[in-house]
Amino acid sequence: MRSFRLAWLFFKLGSMNELQYRANFFVQLLQSAVSVGTAIVVLKVVYSHTQALNGWSESELLVVMGMQILLGGVIKAAIQPNMQRLMEEVQDGKLDFALTKPEDSQVLISVRDVRIWRLVDVVSGAAVVGYGISGLERAVGPADVLLFFVMLVVGAITIYCFWVIIATVAFWIVAAWNSIELFEGVYATGRWPVSIYPIWLRLGVTFLVPIAFAITVPAEAVTSRLDWQTIALAFAFGAALFAFTRWWWHFGLRRYSGASA
């Protein structure tokens, strides 16, 4: 509970900070329009050569793409800025300032930064998902929607854990900033349902970089492709990863020797 209060406080602080720069909202809006537009053009190009991609219709793929944009907004607004800051502070020795505070260190490093304008992507992603759903042949029931949101939260937590694991690597390898490029590159695989990938890549984007759980599974929920085994697996994997992340963070922290900025 205390963690949530802390997160909320930082969120308010970050929002006030960002609200000073309102023009950035419009820049973000334009950027979001460009990325949504590009995604739709890519889809049009692909579907001008085929009717269905491995059983996924154009509308269903819109749902997947919208999901990817939506979750990308969450990542860029709340997860990535924190992890980037963490990696920089490990390098500069400024992490001392966070560690000496009387709060749980993992919670603190996870909530310090928030870029609210990037949440524009969440809205535009949701719009694409909605547009995709409206084109589906089968009606989407309230149970599907509920499951969609639940799986979305599980997916977001899984992605968060993955990011903390990667950022913690900075304790060993200082030049870990390239991991952001690595993540962004691999994240692009989420634009397409994981079932089209060859098995080695599918395993990679499911368990190594948990994009499948974060994007494809919620999209499957709303297109009624989800079975109970997948749901159970997503929950189990999320919980296991969360526990591992906790241990890994403290394990990495032991390596930290502050240079006291």
Next chain:
Amino acid sequence: MNGRQAGAARSLFDFYVTRGRTRIQSEFQYRVATYFWLVGMIAEPVVYLVVWTTIAKQQGGAVQGITTGEFAAYYIVWTLVRNMNIVFTPYGWEWRIREGELSAALLRPLHPLHDDVAAFAGWKPVVILLWLPIAGVLWFAFHPTLAPTPLEVVVFFLAIWGAYLIRTMFMSILGMITFWTTRVSAIFELALAVELLLSGRLVPLKLMPDWAESLAAVLPFQWSFYFPIQALVADYSTGELLGGLGMQVLWIVVLTGLTMFVWRFAVRRYSAVGN
């Protein structure tokens, strides 16, 4: 060429060699970081390749005459071309102008562009060396159909450096917009999206609608992606290969001229803060 010009040319050459060499040495220190970056970069063409392979397989092995093996060749060669045409990003220009980092570069008796061109050229041998094992893995995973002639290999080698210069100039012009406004990210994203669609980065241009293909013909983008890739992958005639190199030279001249022109006006607007 009189003695003074010759001396200037020689010291510029020396600068390129030295700057390139120091960059090679410094990049080799960060091999793990470079690998992280490389794997992230490889994800993009692998996704495109998988999508088009899936479609080709659904349609009996080919899309508009391009077979799965040819798609594999296209996107594997893509990874090398992409390595070559990565240049100093417009976001780097933004940072350099906003943070006043350009001041130091302006004090040197040398155009800052020389430093960019030399440094990134020096980075290329390092990434190519690290890229080789990844290319090997992709080769085994996707079975490309690739049988270039010796001439195609030579043209390819020249074309990837042409691609490098064309993209350097284009990205520099884009980055220099920061001299006028610092809210540039949306402009950059738009330019990169247009490039993605009309350069052959997303798909072989043959698969784009006809109007897009003709639009691409009058823009520089395809000369830094599509042409170098196709030089090696497709069965171009000698005329097409040499004509392509000619087009690259033309675009290098045009874009370099434009860069110099923009630079002359842009640098007057520069007002450094800090540093």
